[in-house]
Amino acid sequence: MTEFDDEIALAAAEGVAGTAYEGRLGEGWLVGPAVNGGILMALGVHGSGLAMAAAGGAPETIAFSAVFPSAAAPGPLRVETEVLRVGRRISTGQVRVLQPDGDGLVERIRMMTTHAHLDDHSEPLHRQSPVPDMPPPQECIRATREAGNFAGPIAILDRLDLRLDPATAGFGLGAPSGVGELRGWLRLADGREPDVALLPFVLDAFPPVTFDLGAYAWAPTLEFSGHLRARPAPGWLRVRTTTTNVAGGLFEEDCVVWDSTGRVVAQSRQLAGVRMPDGSETS
Amino acid sequence: MTEFDDEIALAAAEGVAGTAYEGRLGEGWLVGPAVNGGILMALGVHGSGLAMAAAGGAPETIAFSAVFPSAAAPGPLRVETEVLRVGRRISTGQVRVLQPDGDGLVERIRMMTTHAHLDDHSEPLHRQSPVPDMPPPQECIRATREAGNFAGPIAILDRLDLRLDPATAGFGLGAPSGVGELRGWLRLADGREPDVALLPFVLDAFPPVTFDLGAYAWAPTLEFSGHLRARPAPGWLRVRTTTTNVAGGLFEEDCVVWDSTGRVVAQSRQLAGVRMPDGSETS
Numbered sequence A, B: 001m002t003e004f005d006d007e008i009a010l011a012a013a014e015g016v017a018g019t020a021y022e023g024r025l026g027e028g029w030l031v032g033p034a035v036n037g038g039i040l041m042a043l044g045v046h047g048s049g050l051a052m053a054a055a056g057g058a059p060e061t062i063a064f065s066a067v068f069p070s071a072a073a074p075g076p077l078r079v080e081t082e083v084l085r086v087g088r089r090i091s092t093g094q095v096r097v098l099q100p101d102g103d104g105l106v107e108r109i110r111m112m113t114t115h116a117h118l119d120d121h122s123e124p125l126h127r128q129s130p131v132p133d134m135p136p137p138q139e140c141i142r143a144t145r146e147a148g149n150f151a152g153p154i155a156i157l158d159r160l161d162l163r164l165d166p167a168t169a170g171f172g173l174g175a176p177s178g179v180g181e182l183r184g185w186l187r188l189a190d191g192r193e194p195d196v197a198l199l200p201f202v203l204d205a206f207p208p209v210t211f212d213l214g215a216y217a218w219a220p221t222l223e224f225s226g227h228l229r230a231r232p233a234p235g236w237l238r239v240r241t242t243t244t245n246v247a248g249g250l251f252e253e254d255c256v257v258w259d260s261t262g263r264v265v266a267q268s269r270q271l272a273g274v275r276m277p278d279g280s281e282t283s
Helices: A003-007 A037-054 A155-159 A196-202 A209-213 B003-007 B037-054 B155-159 B196-202 B209-213
Strands: A020-025 A061-067 A075-085 A091-101 A104-115 A125-127 A160-164 A181-188 A221-228 A237-242 A250-258 A264-273 B020-025 B061-067 B075-085 B091-101 B104-115 B125-127 B160-164 B181-188 B221-228 B237-242 B250-258 B264-273
Touching: A003 A037, A003 A196, A020 A037, A037 A061, A037 A075, A037 A091, A037 A104, A037 A196, A037 A221, A061 A196, A061 B104, A061 B221, A104 B061, A104 B104, A104 B221, A155 A160, A181 A209, A196 A221, A196 A264, A209 A250, A221 B061, A221 B104, A221 B221, B003 B037, B003 B196, B020 B037, B037 B061, B037 B075, B037 B091, B037 B104, B037 B196, B037 B221, B061 B196, B155 B160, B181 B209, B196 B221, B196 B264, B209 B250
Parallel strands: none
Antiparallel strands: A020 A075, A061 A104, A061 A221, A075 A091, A091 A104, A160 A181, A181 A237, A221 A264, A237 A250, A250 A264, B020 B075, B061 B104, B061 B221, B075 B091, B091 B104, B160 B181, B181 B237, B221 B264, B237 B250, B250 B264
């Protein structure tokens, strides 16, 4: 069992065949006091796939969207699912991850998921986002908790081997490019190879792209939407995040992930909050 | 009452204060036999805003995602809402539009919605997608039902004044550019000015961008995600749709909408199915 697979492990809940599952969030995937949102998305996709398989639909998720009603903490969790439609090729579901809090269960994430057999929908490849040009991993800059005060509480950095293209890593020295783009390489620190289950996590694993605009603050996700387009080959993933529309304390972050063969395997867009250096903010 | 406002009108349902609403879909907004998905999204955003206001949250939607479990038809509808979180600035909800079918209510669309006071989150403007260069509306090509066999069943074209940049309108003559981009102007035929309520519809009002790749077929939306970023000024809207990743019978369509002042007011991404000229398809 790898660190990641252990974190998203689920067991069927008693008495509700195929629709509810139980698991536990550990201490290893925290960003400050909260469990990383990408872990919650990977958990939701895992649970939704189990429920869809139990209902006779294709288990793999090809698209998902997520909102985060409250922050998740280490401890037990429950996954509750709903199948909206089982189709010949495309099925649709909903999944919620909840945790005990006070007298009841409190919702941490709600997702809508679209399911299919991914291999039926990854070929033929007609066109895709070009692979970004960047130096090889050994010439990139590894993001570690030792990098500075801001990185210290980001426990998930210990789980990752995340290497930023030096051209987009200026923020670490207080010299952001101002372009609104981060590029780099990503793999898990324990050597677990990428697969479809990992992709929802990868799409939200990079630092906020607004670091490259000089906004050195946490960027809470308001809404997240991702597409999983192909099964990743083993090896390093290439990741690029960009932002184009920044206004009123909100920005969109687009992420594209390529596998080691250069194939686009996933992409996402999120709307998130940012406190820009001029003081505009959301919360 | 304009045609659009009549189509998305809702009245509180009896006995469920603030959480359920009733309305009716007309014959005017059909694409073939089904009611246009953008109308369903506008209806959902309308209902979710009513429910959020009743719960004490900010009514305006700044982000939404949608799935479409079944096709909607003209006739009565019911909107059922759920408030997930009411925050000081940001609130979160869910909304479903259902129609009577056989013995029960069948779900047509399910959305998750993120709410805020839009004016608090549209300024200051730090950066945005540049306004696309295109000829003025009078030099663009109006899309009408008379244009050809394919357009005949698209009743919503009668509700719209949709004018395509000639540079991206080659598909109408069997000469798509192959770039994967459509650009043009949009307003409602009856003169209703754009507002926030109209934007979810506008984001899905253009022909499928895959027409520009020579794929002349209906492109069913699997998942749709939109951001509403600013209140549109009166006048023409500029719309650009693009696709970059096309594989295995699936493509993403990105849409950006600018108002008459050149401000980005909305953007979206959807994953949709396409039958490419080589025969690959989804369904």
